[in-house]
Amino acid sequence: xxxxxxxxxxxxxxxxxxxxxxxxxxxxxxxxxxxxxxxxxxxxxxxxxxxxxxxxxxxxxxxxxxxxxxxxxxxxxxxxxxxxxxxxxxxxxxxxxxxxxxxxxxxxxxxxxxxxxxxxxxxxxxxxxxxxxxxxxxxxxxxxxxxx
Amino acid sequence: xxxxxxxxxxxxxxxxxxxxxxxxxxxxxxxxxxxxxxxxxxxxxxxxxxxxxxxxxxxxxxxxxxxxxxxxxxxxxxxxxxxxxxxxxxxxxxxxxxxxxxxxxxxxxxxxxxxxxxxxxxxxxxxxxxxxxxxxxxxxxxxxxxxx
Numbered sequence: 001x002x003x004x005x006x007x008x009x010x011x012x013x014x015x016x017x018x019x020x021x022x023x024x025x026x027x028x029x030x031x032x033x034x035x036x037x038x039x040x041x042x043x044x045x046x047x048x049x050x051x052x053x054x055x056x057x058x059x060x061x062x063x064x065x066x067x068x069x070x071x072x073x074x075x076x077x078x079x080x081x082x083x084x085x086x087x088x089x090x091x092x093x094x095x096x097x098x099x100x101x102x103x104x105x106x107x108x109x110x111x112x113x114x115x116x117x118x119x120x121x122x123x124x125x126x127x128x129x130x131x132x133x134x135x136x137x138x139x140x141x142x143x144x145x146x147x148x
Numbered sequence: 149x150x151x152x153x154x155x156x157x158x159x160x161x162x163x164x165x166x167x168x169x170x171x172x173x174x175x176x177x178x179x180x181x182x183x184x185x186x187x188x189x190x191x192x193x194x195x196x197x198x199x200x201x202x203x204x205x206x207x208x209x210x211x212x213x214x215x216x217x218x219x220x221x222x223x224x225x226x227x228x229x230x231x232x233x234x235x236x237x238x239x240x241x242x243x244x245x246x247x248x249x250x251x252x253x254x255x256x257x258x259x260x261x262x263x264x265x266x267x268x269x270x271x272x273x274x275x276x277x278x279x280x281x282x283x284x285x286x287x288x289x290x291x292x293x294x295x296x
Contacts, residue, residue: 026188040174040221073188074229083221085231085233118278119221120278121276122276128269131265132264133259137256139256
C-alpha cells in the first residue's frame with residue numbers, strides 16, 4: 001500500500017483495460033499460472049438504497065488499483081445468485097487485497113446485510129483461452145479439430 | 149463412458165446433491181485440491197426457440213452423470229453476460245467431459261449460434277470456504293477476527 005501505485009504503469013494499464021473492456025469480462029495479456037478468486041453469492045432481497053450496488057462498484061474500483069490485479073468478471077441473475085471471479089498475479093496479492101480496510105468493512109457489511117450465503121474459492125489458473133465470433137467456428141481448445 | 153455409471157454411489161450422490169441444492173450453487177463435501185472450469189460468455193441476442201436453455205439444462209444433466217463431477221454454479225445477467233463454473237475431481241475428468249460427443253456438439257452450436265465471445269479457464273482449487281446467514285457475522289476466512 002505504498003503511495004506510488006498511481007505511477008505504476010502496470011496499474012495504469014489495468015485501469016485502462018478495465019474501463020475499455022465490456023462490463024464484467026476479464027481479458028488480459030497475463031499468461032498462466034495466475035490466481036482466481038471465485039465468489040458465488042446469494043443476495044438477500046434487494047431494497048433500493050441498501051448500498052449494495054455502490055459498494056460493489058467501489059470494490060471493483062479499489063481492486064483495479066491493487067498490486068497484482070489482472071481482471072474481473074461478474075454476473076448476477078434475476079434470482080439473486082451471482083458469481084464474481086477476480087484474477088490476481090499471486091496469492092500474496094490476494095492476501096493484501098483481502099486485508100485492505102475498506103474491503104474488510106464491505107465483507108462485514110455483506111454478511112450483515114446483503115448475502116444469504118456464499119462460497120469462496122481460491123484457485124490457480126493453469127490454462128486459459130478465449131474465443132470471439134470473429135475467430136470463426138473452430139474450437140480454440142482443439143484448433144485442429146475442425147477444418148475451418 | 150462405461151455403462152456402469154448409474155451404479156456408482158458417488159454419481160448417485162452428485163445427482164442427489166445437485167437436485168437438492170438451490171439452483172446454481174456448488175456446495176459439496178470434496179476437499180481441495182480439485183479443479184474448476186470457469187466459463188464466462190456473452191450471449192448473442194436471445195430469441196425464443198433458439199434452443200439455448202434446453203441445451204444448457206441438458207449439459208448440466210449430462211455433466212452430473214460424468215465421473216469426477218463435483219458441482220456447478222451458474223449466473224447470467226440481463227446484459228447477457230454469464231459465468232458458469234463447474235467443479236471436477238481431476239484434469240482427466242475434465243478431459244473426458246470435454247470429449248463427450250453431445251458436449252462437443254453443444255460447444256460447436258454455441259460458437260455458431262449462441263455466443264459473441266467467451267473465455268474459458270481451467271484452475272486448481274487450493275482453498276474453499278462457505279458462509280451461511282445462520283453461521284453468524286464472523287468472517288469464515290478469519291474465524292478469530294471478530295469476537296462474534
